[in-house]
Amino acid sequence: MNQLFEEISFEENPQYERIIDDILKQKYSLVENFFSEDEVLELRQSLLEKHDADIFKKAAIGNKVNEVIEKTIRGDVILWIDENRADAMEVAFFRKVNNLIEYLNQTCFLGILHKEFHYALYPEGTYYKRHLDTFQNDDRRKLSFVCYLNEAGWLPENGGELVLYFDENGKELEKVIYPFPGRVVIFESQLLEHEVKPVKAERLSITGWLKTR
Numbered sequence: 036m037n038q039l040f041e042e043i044s045f046e047e048n049p050q051y052e053r054i055i056d057d058i059l060k061q062k063y064s065l066v067e068n069f070f071s072e073d074e075v076l077e078l079r080q081s082l083l084e085k086h087d088a089d090i091f092k093k094a095a096i097g098n099k100v101n102e103v104i105e106k107t108i109r110g111d112v113i114l115w116i117d118e119n120r121a122d123a124m125e126v127a128f129f130r131k132v133n134n135l136i137e138y139l140n141q142t143c144f145l146g147i148l149h150k151e152f153h154y155a156l157y158p159e160g161t162y163y164k165r166h167l168d169t170f171q172n173d174d175r176r177k178l179s180f181v182c183y184l185n186e187a188g189w190l191p192e193n194g195g196e197l198v199l200y201f202d203e204n205g206k207e208l209e210k211v212i213y214p215f216p217g218r219v220v221i222f223e224s225q226l227l228e229h230e231v232k233p234v235k236a237e238r239l240s241i242t243g244w245l246k247t248r
């Protein structure tokens with residue numbers, strides 16, 4: 036009997052509960068220090084090593100089978116992360132993400148079955164115009180997940196704010212989010228239009244999507 040209780044027992048996680056509450060109430064959640072300073076440091080290192088190895092590509096719009104590179108829409112360079120070939124730090128990254136997914140599936144029956152993540156680097160002067168994270172031929176993206184890997188001391192003057200757009204009874208509201216290191220923003224991929232304002236200093240992140248079916 037005790038064993039049965041142990042198996043079905045479920046430990047509430049206050050951080051995850053807040054994320055769920057936020058998303059239900061306001062379609063997004065902003066989490067400070069989702070990744071620790073050390074984790075950000077190591078993930079940034081991973082990103083920069085791969086960027087130096089010249090394996091990043093110009094980001095496209097559309098999905099993998101339907102993509103076009105359109106620099107007037109977005110100017111970042113990206114590298115998809117393969118979980119099966121993850122380095123030590125990426126393994127730690129996926130451990131945290133997978134924990135969150137498991138919790139969401141257990142508590143909200145979200146049915147997240149797939150995920151995809153890429154590193155992103157926005158060179159000075161680039162941006163990503165207002166858009167939705169869905170494609171005409173793919174509506175599986177449920178939640179967008181962005182984690183900022185900039186250096187400690189990133190200044191608001193560096194630009195690159197993420198702006199989320201909300202429709203409140205026909206009136207448009209904006210939420211401006213600075214890409215401070217360690218921050219994670221999670222939002223409803225199919226509901227919230229958003230943009231990355233022009234960056235004035237190289238801006239680093241990991242962006243991903245939690246997907247259904």
Ligand SMILES: O=C(O)CCC(=O)C(=O)O
Nearest residue numbers: 163168181197231240242
């Ligand atoms: O980096 C961000 O803040 C958002 C990136 C984004 O919107 C995207 O890659 O679709």
Ligand SMILES: [Fe+2]
Nearest residue numbers: 166167168229
């Ligand atoms: Fe986006």
